[in-house]
Amino acid sequence: MRWRGLSGVLSSQACTLSANRLLTVAVPWLVLDRTGSAAQAGLVVACQVLPYAFTQWLAGPLLDRIGPRRISAAGDVTSAFVLLIPAVFGTPPLWLLTVMLVVVGCADGPASAAKRLLVPFAAADAGQSTARGVGLATAVERTATAAGTALAGWLVATLGGDRALWVAAAMLGVATLIVTLTVTDPVRDRGHDDETYLDRLRTGTTFLRGSPALRAVTAMFVVTNLLDQALMAVLLPIWARAGGHDATVVGLALSTVGLASIASALVSAGFGARLPRRATYLIGVLSSGPTRILVLALGLPPEAVIAVYALAGIGSGLFNPLLETLQVELIPAALRGRVQTLISAWAWAGIPIGGLFGAVLLNLGGMRTALWVCGLAYLVAVLRPAWRVDWSLPVAAEGVGSTYRTGLLTAAAPEPKEKGRLRMSVPRADFAAKVPAHRR
Template identity: 45%
Template sequence: MTAVLTERRTVRRSVRGLVGVLAANASAWSATRLMSIALPWFVLSATGSATSTGIVAFAQTAPYVVVQLLAGPLIDRVGPRRVSIVCDLIATAALATVPLLYLLDTLPLWALAVLVAVAGAADGPSNVAKAVFVPTVAKQARVPLERVAGLTGAIERTATIIGPAIAGVVIAYFGGVHALWMAAALLAVGALIVGVTLPDPPAERELGESYLKRFREGARFLRDEGLLRSITGMTAMTNMLDQAFMAVLLPVWAKQAGHGPETIGLVVSVFAATSIVASLAAAAIGDRLPRRAVYLIGITVGGVPRFAALALGLPLPAVLAVFALGGLGSGFVNPIIGAVIYERVPAGLLGRVKTLTSAVGWSGIPFGGLLGGGVIALAGLSGAMWIVGGVYLLAIVLPGLHDEWTR
């Protein structure tokens, strides 16, 4: 009887860690997605200036990328739990200060930019720190890495839908300033969840090593791992092309085809909804599927046909069908890639490698809009779709040429 009770307690403890990771990520991602709508609307409503809105957006995203890139050695040295909690609380304080100063009528633009820069700088390391828990909680819960990665992917995609929806309702009924209160509260909840449910994963930490030495170790590991290096390069390229598609190509298509912004929202929502279904399917059966084949099929179906559908001028029902199919393919990709990364990176290097891969993956996004506009200017909308789609296909095939998808 004692052995049975002990086993049950062990299972309960391990499941608690998994639930903690999922809940903390849900809270943090919902806050981030909510803020992505609430903050620009708040700035635009308060200032009436698109330029000011752009300045504040840059002030938030630039520190996110830079600090995330540099935070890896710190995460591996002091542990993801402390980094996640402290960074979430810093972001909470910064975001909560914005509406407070605004209500007191003491919020100049420079102060707003500084506060959102602090929030962005804290958000990057916090997101990666939560990801570092994944291998440990998967092992404790006795579930495959693909399952945990699939569940986190489904939660992230769900937050992408729910966060903006919550922001829209709150902004409509209470104003943008109150949506920022809600984002701050969600980040605080995320910090509380991590503090209550997640101890630091066991890892060897060489406290005597310098920051630069630890940073170089992470960069050297990524450089020497051919598959991870290829995946990271692919992510940077496809993120830039996705941004070109979302920021320029898709809106131009909608306008030229006689559609409005509601059509853009419908197309994106269909893609996101089916990708959630696919992420849940990947969580259930992903560990039993051949990784390389799933990656190649999923990312090809998820990334390429949409360019062809819009280039060919297909009617809206056909476009929606293509995007629905694309979401199904896309939803299988991140769980597979996540499992590969978690499996191949030693626990003591995971923070450094994850911050590097994430920062490099984000590096092309600021240039996506410029690329989309430039290609349309040179080749027109249809030509731009074929060109960007062709480059996309080339970028996603290269990682599939590696043999070491499974260890």
């Protein structure tokens, strides 16, 4: 029974992530079948993606006040009902499909953030460390990305785009049922009676602004996500075409990254808490970030590129759970909804302009220059947090599940930093003595 909550959260994540991957394939295909316009397909997809990060940030205070379980269920069931419109009224016109996806994006953002917040709580209830819970969640995400996309292609080819939306709705309905039956909300932050929604939103912003460690990690997310989008949307396809390669090489390289990251995320779940943090971070980010770009700049053959991308997948599965664990440890439990959703919103900020940035670099300096600029910028971005964050374990985080209890007891302001180092916050004894222990 101790694993019930964690199993429920992970199963629910698998369903919703698979549904989202299904939509990324089914919706553009549906629009292309209807209009034949790639521009309209991209516009409709953007209408789902753009509200996703913005509504996560807006939902932060509600996640802390109402609880992530309810918001997860409400978001998934809303998306499910919206996607069932074609089953009731037939194939929707393009304007209605666009509105549907706007609503799905608005509902899915808070629901995804809610499941992310539930992972450390459920891991603690299962007697597991935050690192193990986050590692398992990362493995689920990477598996859903690989398997969900393949399933989406098969469903669209066999059932058509309209019926594929029904399958996505069914997955979201199952996710709602799982969360409702298996997950318990953590203790919620009731706050002060006179604290308004905007006050709570400002509290999250103030905390992030006052934590140099979190600021360094957030800035790294902004830059690397922008460069990743430039690579995926522009540089990698152009590199393949310029070298006389077809889309098979690109697909194989990306699939290799996904499969390797699943394996390393499972390793992180099993042994991540024992690994030296700074070394793990450096190995992970250096192997998974700038190497994917610089290997293209060096003009190596496709076989070498695929091998480097396999190593990149291994690194990605190692350092992403570590960064998630770091955020859990640095942010008090009462503020996680507000602060983590704000970090996510910033992380998404560079994605919409990433493709444009890559295209501008190509036009200004050509392929090789664009790749070197992006690769070196990626290197600088990932190295900064390595020396701006104290990666040592918090004092109270040595036992299983103690990271969760630390978050409950930590004061809502960052600890003073030592000269040149940023310390992870730990509970004060006088504050901890006044707070009842949460259920094991």
